[in-house]
Amino acid sequence: MYQQYDGKNGINQEYEVFNQQNQQPVNPWNPPSQPIYTTGNTSQPAAAKKPKRAAKMIAIILAGMIVATGCGFGGSLLAQQLSGNSTSTPSVLKQSVVNTSDKENAGDGTSVSDIAAATENSVVEITTEVAQTNQFMQQYTASGAGSGVIVTSDGYIVTNNHVIDGASKITVRLKNGESYSATLVGTDETTDLAVIKIDEKDLQAVTLGDSDQLAVGDLAVAIGNPLGELGGTVTEGIISALDREITIENQTMTLLQTSAAINPGNSGGGLFNGKGELIGIVNAKTSASGIEGLGFAIPVNTAKPVIEDLIENGYVTGRIKLGVSFLDIQDQETAMRYRVNDLGTYVYQVNDGSDADKAGLLTGDLVKSIDGTEITSSSEIKSLMNDYSVGDQMNITVQRDNKEVTVTVTFTEYTPEDSSQS
Numbered sequence: 001m002y003q004q005y006d007g008k009n010g011i012n013q014e015y016e017v018f019n020q021q022n023q024q025p026v027n028p029w030n031p032p033s034q035p036i037y038t039t040g041n042t043s044q045p046a047a048a049k050k051p052k053r054a055a056k057m058i059a060i061i062l063a064g065m066i067v068a069t070g071c072g073f074g075g076s077l078l079a080q081q082l083s084g085n086s087t088s089t090p091s092v093l094k095q096s097v098v099n100t101s102d103k104e105n106a107g108d109g110t111s112v113s114d115i116a117a118a119t120e121n122s123v124v125e126i127t128t129e130v131a132q133t134n135q136f137m138q139q140y141t142a143s144g145a146g147s148g149v150i151v152t153s154d155g156y157i158v159t160n161n162h163v164i165d166g167a168s169k170i171t172v173r174l175k176n177g178e179s180y181s182a183t184l185v186g187t188d189e190t191t192d193l194a195v196i197k198i199d200e201k202d203l204q205a206v207t208l209g210d211s212d213q214l215a216v217g218d219l220a221v222a223i224g225n226p227l228g229e230l231g232g233t234v235t236e237g238i239i240s241a242l243d244r245e246i247t248i249e250n251q252t253m254t255l256l257q258t259s260a261a262i263n264p265g266n267s268g269g270g271l272f273n274g275k276g277e278l279i280g281i282v283n284a285k286t287s288a289s290g291i292e293g294l295g296f297a298i299p300v301n302t303a304k305p306v307i308e309d310l311i312e313n314g315y316v317t318g319r320i321k322l323g324v325s326f327l328d329i330q331d332q333e334t335a336m337r338y339r340v341n342d343l344g345t346y347v348y349q350v351n352d353g354s355d356a357d358k359a360g361l362l363t364g365d366l367v368k369s370i371d372g373t374e375i376t377s378s379s380e381i382k383s384l385m386n387d388y389s390v391g392d393q394m395n396i397t398v399q400r401d402n403k404e405v406t407v408t409v410t411f412t413e414y415t416p417e418d419s420s421q422s
Helices: 078-083 111-122 302-311 332-337 357-361 377-385
Strands: 046-052 125-133 138-150 155-158 169-173 179-188 192-198 219-224 232-250 251-258 270-272 278-285 296-301 324-330 344-350 367-370 391-400 404-412
Touching: 046 404, 078 278, 078 302, 111 138, 111 219, 138 219, 138 278, 155 302, 169 344, 179 302, 179 332, 192 302, 219 251, 232 296, 251 278, 251 377, 278 302, 296 302, 296 404, 324 377, 344 357, 344 377, 367 377
Parallel strands: none
Antiparallel strands: 046 138, 125 138, 125 169, 138 155, 155 192, 169 179, 179 192, 219 232, 219 270, 232 251, 251 296, 270 278, 278 296, 324 344, 344 367, 367 391, 391 404
């Protein structure tokens, strides 16, 4: 069985249909005050305040609660970093110029300790504060932790979206013990990546490898902040599989699989090859009794264009979002709670001004089909969304007031100003 971490302080817990905050259904629903799904947050309150606020592999865990080639420019990456010399240019990602699978340089005697020494100053600890509201409508501050990787010498750091999601305060701690308040530059829920920035210069940025050149059995070294308390922890393993397609919170991702030990807190940390080059951003692991050595990372070749777009624009350009959150009602008990007669996937909320809103989709609509494809779950909708681009149209047939109605959505580019959820 696979579970998912919430990226906050607390015990891992199964995610259900959505990851939605502060949703308030509107008529004609009249659902109970507590939705059947959960955000997955099991954080422990740091300070109570007065009242105010499941594929090819399914439901794996994001290792996040308190919780993780070639030579470089002009010469050996390890020699360069170990000697303290840096050729990185501010706000420019440092890319290896030799293929990751260069066999002429393989087996050059580089040890895990050399790799760790060359890269440990490029991996940081991240702590967060998130405002939450308990079942008694009391607001409290929950703490969380994860890891991050310095990608430019002037302070840009990549981590997982789930590590900093909803955070009101983000703090970065370097290997030398210095702590900095970080600002959020941009996030991308689709790839589970985020970029934050600290106000510091002359940092040791990683050199990016080429994840497309990796082979099963290649050395893999993970560095991160497991348990949110053990920053700089180094674990070694191999690349266990390439292009592993898994589904996380209804979002299909293609990840690297590694046998390097990954624990809660490693989320956002680095996965490095035998030359000390970054080949992946750790974001997931399995969590089940008797299962070990199944960790996952976002390939660096997938992450690089996203990181660059986030740094330059604050968001990933060319993306679309429907602007709807859905609710899967799969049993009669749940149907009774939400006072509906039919099972299926319902429109739970439509965001004002979104593409769906402009098309006329309404809360309470029962989704029957999309462009002729029958819909039985919200995950099918998310999967279909991958086939559409900016300017495309989607015909959604819904059941409304015992009649079938078809609305046509024309997709526009999603920007951070949009409040879309799907």
